[in-house]
Amino acid sequence: MQRSVWLACKLSSPAVLIVLIWGVLLALVAVGPIDYPGQxxxxVLVIVGIGLASFLLAYRGGGFLFDVGFARRPEMPALSAAMLNRVVAGTSLVGIAGIALMALDRTVLSGVNNASYSELLRCAPGLISFIEIKRTPILYLGYVTFSFGFVSLILxxxxxxxxxxxxxxxAQLSVISPVGYAVLYSGRFPILLAMLLMLSTMLIRVSQGHRLLPAGHHLLLKVMIALGLFVLYSSWVWSSRQNFCIQLTPLISELEGKQRQANPLVATQTPEPPTQQAPSSPAAPPTARAPAQPPTGPQAAPATTPPAPVEGISGTDLSKKMADAAAVPSAASSQTNTAASVLAIMLEAWNVKPRGYVASALDAGYLSPxxxxxxxxxxxxLTHGVRTIDIGWQARDRFSPQRGIYEVxxxxxxLRVFFPQVQQVSIMEAELKSTGIYGFFPTAWLAAFIDFGMIGAIVYILLWGAVAGWSATGARRSDLLTPQLLLIFVISSILLSPVQGPLGIANAALVLGSLLIVGLIVDGWPRFAKRADPVAA
Structure with a gap:
């Protein structure tokens, strides 16, 4: 038990965890089964080193700030169990209502088949500005409330x-929020984020000397079932998306052609977008519309002037076209049954090849294609973000600060709906496509640079580290809820840092905002009650 507590204490320390995660990641890129040339x-080593040093420096400062601030804070009574139960129930209801509002807008009021529309944008994300979808205010109300379901589950x-x-x-029913969000948008990251938040919560519980999970409710069994279902769901999503993209390839080509005709600048300013917003499926080989290959060196920068708004296709017309396209039998895709086909797929889709020991195992038949x-x-x-850092560094002069649009x-x-005259989203997409990283994971370091520029990225990482230090110190030395909730978020963001920035996964910024609101209300309630009823105090 003592060894488990010691290990949990180490892993729940953001300073230890971020060094461990990035040390392992860089080692895997250097000697792992995929040969990233020159990586x-x-x-990359200098950028990661500067990022880690900035984070660790700010981490120490954040801990010092908590010590100074908490030393001056009068001791307040602990929150009652009754109040905590009300907070958990309230956040759960708000989160469930939020995801219900989002589902109502996207599946009933939008005028489009949501499942097909979401999959279409995974195949061809560049079409999002060409498809005219009716949105109502309840969608945005759902956006700002669904994330409270995450908070209820964590609490x-x-x-x-x-x-x-x-x-x-x-609280257990609040799992509807991340699952519903993932299903509505044909993704997996909301569920992955929720599971990592749960894992971070377990780490903190063990580091505080508690059981891994609260007693009762058969939670261990439920967590294991949820993990198994997530694996099955991920495999199904990849397989379904591959088949969908293959079947709708003619329609996608038609829509992209109309988009270029409506706005010729699209064809001249931005290269063909990748098939998906992430690298190709782990469960299936890339399709005929494989993701674009990131360049291996600097390229001449095309113009990144944003295209003007264009008239696109309505949601109703799109649904009809997708239904017609889905009714046409698709050509059978070739099977991956030889070592040569594996090599060809990797070179075509990712511009990489397996290392010699993997190729030898394939040739000897020890490993099936x-x-x-x-x-x-x-x-x-999970690892290509390291190469994306290098590509981004080589093309650093071709980025302009996005001020949070890239991650959040x-x-x-x-911006698209309420401020159509603001073309920052189009500028961002054009820059990402021109540098060849559109659709690939940037890691926390490159995401910070894309959003805030060189100096802004350092400030952003310093803030990230300071919050990590403040929350870690607060979770160890106080009974306040806010530091514990922030620490859970920080640990999850570090686990995801090889993929995206702290605010860049599944609208994590909304989850962070919900955690902050609930934590501050809960921690501030005893003080408010004392002021409101000084006699009782």
Whole structure:
């Protein structure tokens, strides 16, 4: 037990965890089963080193700030179990209502088949500005409330010993928020984010000397079932998306052609967009519309002047066209049944090749081609961000600061719908496509640079580290809820840092905002109650 507590204490320390994650990642890129030519490069090592040093420096400062601030804070009574139960139930209901509003808008009021529309944008994300979808205010109300479901789930796992009855049931039902969000947008990252938040909560519980999970409710069994279902769902999403993209390739080509005709600048300013917003499927080989290859060196920068708004296709017409396209039998895709086909797929889609020991295992028959492709594509999916850093560094002069639009996903639709005259989203997409990183993971370091520029990225990382230090110190030395909730978020963001920035996964910025709101309300309530009723105090 003591060894488990010691290990959990180490892993729940953001300073230790971020060094461990990036040390392992760089080692895997250097000697792992995929040969990334020249990676990790000197530029990547320097960038990661500066990022880690900035984070660790700010981490120490954040801990000092908490010590100074908390030393002056008068001791307040702990929050009652009754109040905590009300908070858990309330956040659960708000989160469930939020995801219900989003579902109502996207599936009923939008005028388009949401499932097909979401999959279409995964195949051809560049069409989003060409498809005219009716949106109502309830979608945006749902956006700002669904993330409270994450908070309810975290609070239940963190304080489950005192959460009983309906509050406990509603907290577990809050899993609807991440699952519903993932299903509505044909993705997986909302569920992955929720699972990492749960894992971070478990780490903190063990580091505080508690059980891994609260007693009762059969939580361990439920977590194992959820993990298994997530694996099955991920495989189904990849397989379904591949088949969908193959079947709708003619329609996608038609729509992209109309988009270029409506606005010729699209054809001259931006290269062909990649098939998906992430690298190719770990569960299936790339399709005929494989993701664009990132360049291996500097290229001449095309113009990145944003295209003007164009008239596109309505949601109703799009649904009809997608239904007609889906009714046409698709040509059978070739099977990946030889080692040569695996090599060809990797070179065409990712511009990489397996290392010699993997190729030898394939040639000797110790490893089947299909198993090799699944394993290699999964490895590529998690590690290619290191190469993206290098590409971004070589093309650094071709980026302009996006001021959060790149990471905070909710900002793009808000700008498109409410501020159509602002072309920052189009500028961003043009820059990403011109540099060859559109559709690939940037890691936390490159995401910070794309959003805030060189100096702004350092400030951003310093803030990230300071929040990590403040929350880690607060979670160890106080009973306040806000530091614990922030620490859970920080640990999750570090685990995802090889993929995206702290605010860049599944609208994590909204989850962070919800955690902050709930934490500050809960921690501030005893002080407010004392002021409101000084006699009782």
């Amino acid at each position: 990790p490069s000197t530029a 239940f796992l963190l304080k489950g010993e005192v959460i009983k009855g309906w509050a406990a049931a509603l 299909q198993a090799a492709l699944i394993g290699l594509s999964s490895f590529f999916y 996903g909710v900002l793009s639709p808000i």
